[in-house]
Structure formats: C-alpha cells, structure tokens
Amino acid sequence: MPTRYVESARLPTDWGVFDMHGFEDASDNKEHVVLTMGDVSDGEPVLARVHSECLTGDALFSLRCDCGNQLEAGLKAISEAGRGALFYLRQEGRGIGLLNKIRAYKLQDAGADTVEANEQLGFGADMRDYSILGPMLEHLNIQQVRLMTNNPRKVAALEAAGVNVVERIPVHTDHNPHNEKYLKTKGAKLGHLFND
Ligand SMILES: Nc1nc2c(ncn2[C@@H]2O[C@H](COP(=O)(O)OP(=O)(O)OP(=O)(O)O)[C@@H](O)[C@H]2O)c(=O)[nH]1
Numbered sequence: 071m072p073t074r075y076v077e078s079a080r081l082p083t084d085w086g087v088f089d090m091h092g093f094e095d096a097s098d099n100k101e102h103v104v105l106t107m108g109d110v111s112d113g114e115p116v117l118a119r120v121h122s123e124c125l126t127g128d129a130l131f132s133l134r135c136d137c138g139n140q141l142e143a144g145l146k147a148i149s150e151a152g153r154g155a156l157f158y159l160r161q162e163g164r165g166i167g168l169l170n171k172i173r174a175y176k177l178q179d180a181g182a183d184t185v186e187a188n189e190q191l192g193f194g195a196d197m198r199d200y201s202i203l204g205p206m207l208e209h210l211n212i213q214q215v216r217l218m219t220n221n222p223r224k225v226a227a228l229e230a231a232g233v234n235v236v237e238r239i240p241v242h243t244d245h246n247p248h249n250e251k252y253l254k255t256k257g258a259k260l261g262h263l264f265n266d
C-alpha cells in the first residue's frame with residue numbers, strides 16, 4: 071500500500087491539545103496529517119473536516135480566499151465538541167501546487183476567474199485526489215462522520231472511501247472585497263453549496 075502511517079504526537083493549539091498523526095504517500099512523497107481530539111475510533115459519528123492545503127490562506131493571512139478562516143473554524147468546532155478529526159491534505163491550489171497557484175493568481179489579476187485561470191494553464195478546474203483518505207480513515211478506525219464542508223465532492227470522496235456521512239454541516243465563509251469573485255465562482259462553477 072502506498073500510504074504509510076508514520077507517527078503520532080501531541081499538538082497543543084489555541085483551541086486545546088490535539089493528537090497529530092502523520093502519514094506518507096509513497097506514490098508522490100507527500101506528507102499529510104490528521105489532528106484528532108478525543109476517542110474517534112469508537113464507531114460513533116466523528117465531527118470532521120477535510121482541509122486542502124492553502125499556504126497563502128492558512129499561513130500567510132491572504133484575503134484572496136476563505137481557507138484560513140475555515141481552518142480555524144474547523145479546529146474551534148472540534149475543540150468545542152471535545153471530539154473530532156481534521157484531515158490536513160497537501161493538495162495546494164486544488165491539486166496544482168503552490169507555484170502554479172501563483173501563476174493562476176496572476177491570470178486572475180488580469181481578469182480570469184479561478185476556473186478560467188486553471189484552464190488557461192492547462193489544468194482541470196479542480197485536480198484534487200482524495201484517495202489518500204481511505205487508508206487514513208482506516209488507520210484511525212473512523213466509520214461515520216459529520217462533515218464540515220460546502221463541497222459535495224468531499225462528501226462523495228468520503229462515501230467512496232467507505233465512510234458513512236451522516237450529516238453535512240455547512241461552513242461559514244467570510245466575505246471581503248478580495249474574495250468576492252472567488253466565492254461567486256465556487257458557487258457558480260465548482261458546485262459548492264452556500265447558505266450565506
Ligand atoms: N488553483 C487554485 N486553487 C485555489 C485558488 N484559491 C484557493 N485555492 C485552493 O483551493 C483549495 C481550497 O478549496 P476550496 O475550493 O476553497 O474549498 P473546498 O475545500 O473545496 O470546500 P470547503 O470544504 O467548503 O472549504 C486549497 O487547496 C487552496 O489552495 C485559486 O484561485 N486557484
């Protein structure tokens with residue numbers, strides 16, 4: 071199997087102490103982590119978020135997207151529930167990588183939307199592969215989830231991995247003048263479901 075569980079350790083955060091579990095995908099040498107809190111292996115539905123890496127939004131305070139807010143909200147919700155799992159997948163730029171995301175941002179600065187920019191670079195609109203989730207879920211013995219997402223493809227990916235998605239919990243998005251077009255394109259072209 072190309073996915074290998076490597077090690078776990080404590081990760082204290084502003085929202086409490088998580089257990090961090092590291093995995094390696096030998097097919098592309100990517101390193102992924104899951105942060106869990108409480109006992110997630112008891113078969114009961116687990117409050118979960120599958121988060122796609124966004125260096126600019128998660129770590130560099132970018133207002134072009136809503137990733138940083140969603141990462142924080144996910145960890146906060148899990149800590150309030152006292153139990154849950156956040157999968158941090160290294161799928162930067164919806165799978166095209168950081169440098170190609172910068173190329174896409176340059177095209178967006180010139181007027182393209184997020185999907186058109188990907189296509190102009192020769193990529194599909196969303197190149198993310200969720201197959202890594204299967205072995206991670208199996209290792210943690212997670213069988214049922216309450217999934218925090220607006221993206222129906224993530225629900226389908228978990229179901230394809232053999233997990234029962236008992237509920238989809240919409241995630242709130244923070245609007246600002248810089249991410250308005252990005253959010254609109256997600257709803258209009260990428261199938262995200264928005265309540266707000
Ligand atoms: N190619 C590309 N990727 C982007 C862009 N903006 C954000 N991303 C990436 O998009 C991913 C986040 O995906 P989103 O489509 O915003 O949201 P989601 O994860 O599908 O859905 P939620 O679970 O509802 O948050 C991260 O990997 C970001 O790096 C962009 O303009 N172009």
Ligand SMILES: [Zn+2]
Nearest residue numbers: 124127135137
């Ligand atoms: Zn982002």
